[in-house]
Amino acid sequence: MRKIVLTMSVSLDGYIEGPHRDIEWHLVDDELHQYFNDQLRTMGGFLSGRVTHELMAGFWPTADADPSVTGPMADFAGIWRDMPKTVFSRTLERADWNTTVMHDVVPEEIRALTAQEGGDLALSGADLAETFRRLDLIDEYRLYVHPVLIGRGKPLFPPSDTKADLRLIGTRAFGNGVVLLHYRRARAE
Structure with missing residues (x-):
């Protein structure tokens, strides 16, 4: 059975973006981008909300045609294009680039x-992640913590009455100071 894996970059103080959707503080260098590529290449699909999808679709489909986009970034363009979304x-009502549109998160459809x-399926987007978390549909959390405090913005996890027990299954520090925290949902047997 495939797992749903939340894959998100987050500031040390818990934000995925600053005011006005600013993500300039993300420290994605070639080492980190190559790691993303290696992880995402093995996935079976991307799950995202409309805003995240439109941001990705606005750049990645033709990014590798730009001569200034090289290395892991150019490689990711092909991964994104080819991956079912x-x-x-x-x-x-419809979306291009190998994309299926679902109007609601229906647990039975996600389990299918x-x-x-x-x-596995890579989940991204804070609003969608919160819906999946509330419905207990996330199996793993891969959080890339960036060494920056941005003070305010959009939190990865808004206040909630839903508790999720997690087990740490791995960490990795990157040369740019980003740290991966990899957790698995601790479900009752």
């Missing part, structure tokens, strides 16, 4: 996705 949106053959 599911975008959750109540307003989109995870029952299919293939690699």
Whole structure:
């Protein structure tokens, strides 16, 4: 059975973006980007909300055609283009680039996705992640903590009455100071 893996960059104080959707503080160098590529290449699909999908679709489909985009960034363009994508949106009727649109997060439909053959599913986007978390659909959390305090912005996890017990299954420090915290959901047997 495929797992749903939340993969997000976050500031040390818990934000995924600063005011006005600023992500300039993300420290993604070639080492980190190559690690992302190596992890995401094995996935079976991307799950994202409309905003995240539109940001990705606005750059990655043709990024490797730009001569200034090289190395791991150019490699990721192909990964993103080829990977099956599911975008959750109540307003989109269709989306390009190998994308299926789902209008709501229906647990039975998500479980049907995870029952299919293939690699795990990479989940991104704070609002969508909160919905998946509330419905107990996230199996693993791969949080890339950037060494910066931004003070305010959009938190990765807003206040909630939903508790999720996690087990640390790995860490990795990168040369730029980013630290991966890899957790697995501790489900009752």
